[in-house]
Amino acid sequence: MERNMKEMRGSTSDIISNLPQSVKETILVCLPIQDAVRTSVLSKKWRYIWTKLPRLVFDDNFCRESTRKTKTELMMTIYQVLLLHRGPIPKFILNLSRLESCSEINQLILFLSNNGIQEFALLIRKGDPYKLPSSLFSCEQIRCLRLRSCVFKSPPEVKGFSRLLELVLYEVVVTADILSSLISSCPLLEKLSLKRSGNLDSLEINAPNLRFLCCGVPKRLPNSLNNLKTLKLFFVCFEEVNEISVILCLIRSSPNLEKITVVAPSTETVVVIYPVLELLEIKDWSGVSLNQLQVVQLGGLYGTRSELKFIKLLLAISPVLETMFIQTDSEKVVDEGLRILNEVTISTLVTSSRNQI
Incomplete structure (x- = not known):
């Protein structure tokens, strides 16, 4: 019996050790990097498999045992x-929640x-933004670049990334001129995502192959x-950041508006998210008045x-407002919501009366 068990273990070991190289690499790519390294002790045939992995990911799974x-x-x-x-590294991701900007990253990029x-992908999560080194712009084969909390200053001799297909910038410090120049120097660019990155109100995008664009709405x-x-705006969801951002941008940019009509879609699910409430803070509207x-x-x-x-905001910035008409579906509005709307209606009538006086 014992002999049979040993034979079975030996047989299983041989099957694992004799897997095709491509299958072994596929297995290791699915593992956290530290677990992939540990497979080097399985046998001589596994010892150096991990050293040729084309994909290295250093995230919170990587440092879970080294907090x-x-x-x-x-x-x-x-x-x-x-x-x-050993060999090329086509894909590299550094995304640690504890990672701060540090000079050691310069050597890594080099x-x-x-x-x-x-x-x-370099995603800084803590501390000051990381200043990107000039060596980044010597990555001539790069096709996808994702950056978070970085300072993007390209040297004047850089012509861009000739093979870049996707660019994602999140909380990146960059001027509109530099970014416009970079985009125009990436002739194959297909996807561009800009989130909370610099003052890009006047960004010029020259990308003939662009198929996907995601960017924040300017104030x-x-x-x-x-x-x-x-x-007049219809089917507006008051819980969608992008839609509210567009509305507020139009209102800020239209000082001579006389009439505003906003109609929300008839939906059963209403989930208020905090970023929307932040956008509607009255304190951020100093100097804006719809006279x-x-x-x-x-x-x-x-x-x-x-x-x-949103209602309170309009009341606060509209000194000559005469009429505010609020229409609700009494069968779908919850009791608390109806009470709130009634209170707002009363306050609106009081405000209108004062304006007439």
Whole structure:
């Protein structure tokens, strides 16, 4: 019996050890990097498989067993992995929740620039933004670049990334001129995502192959819409950040509005998210006044906090407002929401009376 068990174990070991190289690499790619390294002790045939992995991911799974390590110790661990790695590294992701900006990242990017990097993600989560080194722009084969909390300053001799297909910038410090120049120097660019990155109100995008664009809405348009008197918007979801951002941008950019109509869609699910409430804070509207606005029509409301804040905002910036008409579906509006809307209606009538006096 014991002999049979040994034979079975030996047989299983041979099956695992004799797997095709491509299958072994596929298995290791699915593992956290530290677990992939540990497979080197399985047998001689597994010893160096991990050193040829085309994809290196250093995220919170990587450092789950080293929570007490300093950022310098973490970087040294990453260096050790890179020094033992053999061959090109097409994909590299550094996304640690404890990672702060540090000079050690410069050497890491320099190493990757000499090892065929095609997809690079650097997501800084803590501390000051990281200043990108010039070595990043020598990554001629890069096809996908994702950056978070970085300072993007390209040297004048850089012509861009000739093979770049996707660019994602989140909380990146960059001027509109530099970004416009970079985009125009990436002739193959297909996807561009800009979130909370610099003051890009006047960004010029010259990308003939662009298929996907995601960007934050500016607070106001570069040029005011002085001749716009009536603004009508339908199917507006007050819980969607992008939709509310567009509305507020149009209102800020239209100082001579006389009438505003906003109709929400008839939906059963209403979930208010905090970023929307932040956008509607009255304190951020100092210096904005709709001195010509006389009529506001709001339809399809449910009495949510975001809707209430929007109403209060319009009341605060419209000194000559005469009429605010609020239409709700009494069968769908919850009791609390209906009570809130009634209170707002009363306050609106009081405000209108004072304006007439």
